[in-house]
Structure formats: C-alpha cells, structure tokens
Amino acid sequence: MQSTGAYKAASRLAIATPPPAYVLSRGIGWQGVGILLDGLFGTGTGSTVSVENVGLLGLTRVGSRRVVQISAGFMILGKFGAVFASIPFPIFAALYCVLFGLVGSVGLSFLQFTNMNSMRNLMITGLSLFLGISIPAFFNEYLNPDRHGLVHTNAGWFNAFVNAIFQSPATVGLIVAVFLDNTLEVEKSKKDRGMPWWVKFRTFRGDNRNEEFYTLPFNLNRFFPPT
Known part of the structure; x- marks a missing residue:
C-alpha cells in the first residue's frame, strides 16, 4: 500500500x-x-x-x-x-x-x-484522517517488549497479521476511506468523487x-x- x-x-x-x-x-x-x-x-x-x-x-x-x-x-x-x-x-x-x-x-x-464543498467528502476525509491516527495509536499502547499487541490469541501468525494492519496509520486511513467512499451515496456522487477525471x-x-x-x-x- x-x-x-x-x-x-x-x-x-x-x-x-x-x-x-x-x-x-x-x-x-x-x-x-x-x-x-x-x-x-x-x-x-x-x-x-x-x-x-x-x-x-x-x-x-x-x-x-x-x-x-x-x-x-x-x-x-x-x-x-x-x-x-x-x-x-x-x-x-x-x-x-x-x-x-x-x-x-x-x-x-x-x-x-x-468537490470539497460536499459534506459527504468532508466527512470521509476527516474521519479517515482522524481514525488513521487514533486507531494505530490505540493499538501501539498495548505493544509490549514481547511484541504482544492488542490482538493476543493462541495463533501467533494471526496476532502479527492483525496487529500489523491496525498499527499502520496509512493502512487504517485507506481502509476507512475506501469503505466510506464506496458505501455513501455512490451513484449520486460520481462527479463529486472526481471519477470523470x-x-x-x-x-x-x-x-x-x-x-x-x-x-x-x-x-x-x-x-x-x-x-
């Protein structure tokens, strides 16, 4: 990514x-x-x-x-x-x-x-930036010297996989932005999303x-x- x-x-x-x-x-x-x-x-x-x-x-x-x-x-x-x-x-x-x-x-x-005059686009931009910073910070609080993060199950590979994703600000921001951009009024806002360009x-x-x-x-x- x-x-x-x-x-x-x-x-x-x-x-x-x-x-x-x-x-x-x-x-x-x-x-x-x-x-x-x-x-x-x-x-x-x-x-x-x-x-x-x-x-x-x-x-x-x-x-x-x-x-x-x-x-x-x-x-x-x-x-x-x-x-x-x-x-x-x-x-x-x-x-x-x-x-x-x-x-x-x-x-x-x-x-x-x-179209940054659109409340939809402002909501997506602001939420993805905020969650992209806050969620990784929350996950990093639980990271100890043994590399055990917030997700701590018996499957080490699963722990590493999930924790690595949610400790990356860019990845979290991308997930939130893509999800919201493809679920909120998709058909009515193609021009506002810049799709024609x-x-x-x-x-x-x-x-x-x-x-x-x-x-x-x-x-x-x-x-x-x-x-």
Missing part, C-alpha cells in the same frame, strides 16, 4: 500522468521479485518504495532515471555511502520532516479533483502521454508489453 501511494506521489512530483493499473501492477510485481531476492540473500528487510526518495524528488525537482542510475553506481562502487553515514542524526531528522511533509501534502493535493488514466492507452513516461528503458517493453 505504501508503494502504491508512493508511485502516485512520485508521478505527481515528476509532473507525469497518474500511473495506470498496468504500471502499478508491473512495479509491485518487480517489487515482489526484489523481496524474494532479499529473502534469499538474508537481508532481513523487504524491498519497498522509499517515501524519503519521493520527497527528495519533489525537493530537488530531478526525476531523471539516469540520475538515479548514476547515483546508485556511486553508492555501490564509491565511498559516498560513508559520507551519508557520517551525517548527524539531527540533520537527518530535519530533512525527514521536510520530505515526509512534502509527500503528505502531495497526497492531500489529489483531493482537488473532488480519473477515467482516462485507468488504462495504459487511455492517455498518449503514458508511453512517454512509463515506457521501460533498454527496449524492455517488448518483453513486458502494456495491456
């Missing part, structure tokens, strides 16, 4: 079209391959889209793939990793405040395509600019043709 939101935020900061479903599926699919390799090499962490890098994209206004590739080469082959590791933590904290704040504001900017971005062929933004480099599109 974090990666899907980061994809959309990156596209907006790069002044690209919203990624269609095919592009999102392709990105998440390759992310799954990365997680598989993470497990094989025993990294202990899973691959995900970095929210910090998305914020950095908006801060620097540099969205070129070539820049990212060259930077990755320097990090692997050079001593630049040691330079970043030597940066004091207060500097990192200040930078994170800016980066996460920027990404959060980009997410809220998508509301411009909806999103229609042309649902498919790869829906907008001729998608090919410019989302074509894979090195002619890889012939192996992964858009659907």
